[in-house]
Amino acid sequence: MSSKVRDTKFDFVKHRNKFFAISLALIVLGGLAIAIFGLNLGIDFSSGSRVDLQSESKLTTEEVSKEFEELGFDPESVTLAGGGEMAVAAFKDELGKDEIAEIKNHFTELYSVEPSISTVSPDVAVDLAKNAFIALAIASVGIIIYVALRFEWLQGVAAIVALFHDAFFIIAVFSILQIEVNITFIAAVLTIVGYSINDTIVTFDRIRENMKFEKKVKTFEDVARVVNKSLVQTLARSINTVLTVVFAAAALTIFGGEAIRPFAIALLIGLVAGTYSSLFIASQLWAVWKGKQLKKKKFTPAETEV
Amino acid sequence: MVKKGRIVAFFLIVLLLGGLIGTTVMGVTKDIKLGLDLQGGFEVLYEVEPAQEGQELSQDLLNSTVSALYKRINVLGVSEPRITIEGEDRIRVQLAGVKDQNQARELLSTQAELTFRTTDDKEKMSGADLKEGAAKVVFDNNQPVVQVTLKDPEKFANITRDLSQLPQPDNRLVIWLDYEEGDSYKEEVTKPADEQKFISDPAVNQVLSQNTVVISGPPFQLEEAENLKELLNAGSLPVQLEEIYSTSVGAQFGEQSLDKTVIAGFIGVGLIFLFMLFYYRLPGVIAVITLTTYIYLILVVFNWMNAVLTLPGIAALILGVGMAVDANIITYERIKEEIRSGKSVMSAFKAGGRRSFTTIFDANITTLIAASVLFAYGTSSVKGFAVMLITSIVVSFLTAVWGSRILLGLWVKSRALNKKPGLFGVKESEIDEL
Numbered sequence: 002m003s004s005k006v007r008d009t010k011f012d013f014v015k016h017r018n019k020f021f022a023i024s025l026a027l028i029v030l031g032g033l034a035i036a037i038f039g040l041n042l043g044i045d046f047s048s049g050s051r052v053d054l055q056s057e058s059k060l061t062t063e064e065v066s067k068e069f070e071e072l073g074f075d076p077e078s079v080t081l082a083g084g085g086e087m088a089v090a091a092f093k094d095e096l097g098k099d100e101i102a103e104i105k106n107h108f109t110e111l112y113s114v115e116p117s118i119s120t121v122s123p124d125v126a127v128d129l130a131k132n133a134f135i136a137l138a139i140a141s142v143g144i145i146i147y148v149a150l151r152f153e154w155l156q157g158v159a160a161i162v163a164l165f166h167d168a169f170f171i172i173a174v175f176s177i178l179q180i181e182v183n184i185t186f187i188a189a190v191l192t193i194v195g196y197s198i199n200d201t202i203v204t205f206d207r208i209r210e211n212m213k214f215e216k217k218v219k220t221f222e223d224v225a226r227v228v229n230k231s232l233v234q235t236l237a238r239s240i241n242t243v244l245t246v247v248f249a250a251a252a253l254t255i256f257g258g259e260a261i262r263p264f265a266i267a268l269l270i271g272l273v274a275g276t277y278s279s280l281f282i283a284s285q286l287w288a289v290w291k292g293k294q295l296k297k298k299k300f301t302p303a304e305t306e307v
Numbered sequence: 308m309v310k311k312g313r314i315v316a317f318f319l320i321v322l323l324l325g326g327l328i329g330t331t332v333m334g335v336t337k338d339i340k341l342g343l344d345l346q347g348g349f350e351v352l353y354e355v356e357p358a359q360e361g362q363e364l365s366q367d368l369l370n371s372t373v374s375a376l377y378k379r380i381n382v383l384g385v386s387e388p389r390i391t392i393e394g395e396d397r398i399r400v401q402l403a404g405v406k407d408q409n410q411a412r413e414l415l416s417t418q419a420e421l422t423f424r425t426t427d428d429k430e431k432m433s434g435a436d437l438k439e440g441a442a443k444v445v446f447d448n449n450q451p452v453v454q455v456t457l458k459d460p461e462k463f464a465n466i467t468r469d470l471s472q473l474p475q476p477d478n479r480l481v482i483w484l485d486y487e488e489g490d491s492y493k494e495e496v497t498k499p500a501d502e503q504k505f506i507s508d509p510a511v512n513q514v515l516s517q518n519t520v521v522i523s524g525p526p527f528q529l530e531e532a533e534n535l536k537e538l539l540n541a542g543s544l545p546v547q548l549e550e551i552y553s554t555s556v557g558a559q560f561g562e563q564s565l566d567k568t569v570i571a572g573f574i575g576v577g578l579i580f581l582f583m584l585f586y587y588r589l590p591g592v593i594a595v596i597t598l599t600t601y602i603y604l605i606l607v608v609f610n611w612m613n614a615v616l617t618l619p620g621i622a623a624l625i626l627g628v629g630m631a632v633d634a635n636i637i638t639y640e641r642i643k644e645e646i647r648s649g650k651s652v653m654s655a656f657k658a659g660g661r662r663s664f665t666t667i668f669d670a671n672i673t674t675l676i677a678a679s680v681l682f683a684y685g686t687s688s689v690k691g692f693a694v695m696l697i698t699s700i701v702v703s704f705l706t707a708v709w710g711s712r713i714l715l716g717l718w719v720k721s722r723a724l725n726k727k728p729g730l731f732g733v734k735e736s737e738i739d740e741l
Contacts (some may be wrong), residue, residue, distance in 0.1 A: 098416065117557045140677040147672065195696060230365070239635055245579045249575035
């Protein structure tokens with residue numbers, strides 16, 4: 002693969018508008034999807050209760066509903082999972098302490114597996130998500146400052162755009178596939194954010210290095226040439242790294258338990274999006290901005306700074 | 308001339324590492340504390356409400372509530388309780404591996420305010436009149452009862468004098484645990500015994516001037532008596548706790564997700580190893596060694612920090628593996644590039660190492676910044692994720708950068724690799740003429 006990759010003549014910058022258009026279209030579609038389908042909020046993000054049951058034999062929804070009815074409960078929905086041996090019952094209300102105890106005792110006796118029960122009032126998980134988002138916003142500022150010091154601030158902004166691009170992408174996919182959004186979903190988004198930054202910085206690092214070797218970078222074309230060269234040079238690394246992490250995420254998707262599957266799927270999609278944005282969005286954005294910056298500077302006496 | 312000493316040193320290091328990991332890894336993994344999502348248990352988020360009107364929720368009050376909760380949890384014998392104050396009026400309690408979740412819940416949220424009342428619900432005495440930490444279980448006709456000691460026997464004598472002069476059935480001293488406004492003895496007493504909210508209602512026929520009072524019923528099971536004793540000794544909560552979020556994971560659910568996640572993790576890491584070996588040859592071998600060391604060290608450090616492993620933590624661990632692999636790939640790709648440009652293996656190793664270092668450094672620092680902010684501002688699972696991520700980044704930096712370099716350096720400096728670019732996965736035909 003390496004020799005082929007090395008000789009890639011693909012022009013990453015020339016086709017930038019196509020990539021931007023693809024991303025923009027995906028974001029619009031994703032936004033529409035979120036607007037139309039909404040997110041399949043798990044119990045963590047809506048109020049109510051959720052009872053996870055497991056049995057050693059196959060269950061049916063009728064059977065589970067009947068058991069609840071006999072206990073005097075009326076679940077809003079009962080769905081089967083995990084090949085029919087698991088069932089999830091959702092309730093609109095928050096179950097009380099005593100009710101939880103009653104349900105636990107009943108089903109532990111019946112199926113000899115202790116059920117898992119969560120109840121939540123809606124503001125709690127929303128707080129968690131809000132907190133995560135605020136933390137992310139502050140982290141973004143921190144990253145921009147660091148990148149501005151070590152690289153240049155335009156690259157910092159481009160990295161953050163790529164980061165939010167990837168985070169949004171996962172949220173949209175969750176909406177389209179109607180995968181349940183729970184607290185582990187937040188962990189998945191954060192993981193992708195981490196990966197996305199890491200990936201983008203690696204390409205920017207190569208751009209920084211190649212810019213140093215360039216005698217003159219005066220026009221957009223010069224910038225484009227450097228970006229292209231850098232992307233081609235780091236292509237083997239980009240592909241290999243994403244391959245290895247995709248191995249890990251795919252293994253989790255296929256072999257991991259039910260509880261971790263939504264997380265693993267989010268990871269899988271996000272990793273691909275993260276690589277895509279570092280290869281096709283972040284550097285190109287920077288090239289365009291840098292080109293504009295150079296154009297402005299042309300008319301001022303100041304030295305072009307690299 | 309090949310310097311065999313360095314190659315011998317390489318194998319010695321690998322053997323030592325292998326020996327260390329092989330002999331201690333079982334112990335290390337056994338010591339890892341698993342979060343309740345991985346081993347069962349439950350978590351409750353309480354909203355704190357003042358117990359009395361006009362009481363203000365201060366940090367001190369929250370702290371004393373937390374220490375009262377810790378005392379109660381000790382009763383349950385949960386080894387790793389976690390209680391954290393969140394925001395201004397929330398307390399999160401996480402109990403992993405607790406055997407009887409129902410009992411634990413009951414024990415936690417009970418305010419444990421003992422009151423002694425008349426039959427028309429007037430408060431005569433409260434927990435404040437009892438000697439602290441002096442409750443004990445004694446046996447009365449082989450029946451376990453709870454004995455409490457009074458601070459002021461005189462007060463009790465006065466109360467019992469008044470009561471004993473009342474006609475039956477009003478001469479009863481009603482003992483309540485967590486009397487709530489609106490509870491009425493006269494209503495409760497008509498209910499079947501096991502539904503009554505008060506604990507007991509002994510009739511008082513004479514003046515009692517002793518300094519101990521026995522709470523005898525409703526006939527206690529030994530365990531119930533013990534629980535009540537512990538609750539009274541742990542002290543009442545200065546506040547009321549309202550459950551606003553709770554999640555409980557059955558032990559089997561937790562075990563299952565852990566087993567599957569571990570197996571999936573092994574498969575994923577195995578695939579990564581195969582890929583590295585196939586693609587990078589000798590450096591791939593070194594990547595496998597350093598990645599194994601990385602995973603081992605992460606577990607050791609994690610134990611040492613006394614942190615709890617949860618599903619989001621595993622997510623961060625995977626990201627860490629990804630970044631460690633990435634550091635290896637960046638270095639080896641760089642060395643390959645240098646070899647292709649016509650450099651000798653020795654100088655390609657040096658140049659590649661130097662140049663890849665800044666790349667890895669900047670990428671790691673940027674991610675570290677993000678992780679630190681998440682740690683500082685995030686709550687619960689976000690924080691857990693951040694802790695694991697920070698640990699992973701530091702350890703992966705040490706193993707994948709420093710460790711890889713030393714191990715690969717031994718080979719390169721032994722000169723055994725000179726003129727053997729194939730061992731780096733570079734074909735002769737790809738090398739540019741200088």
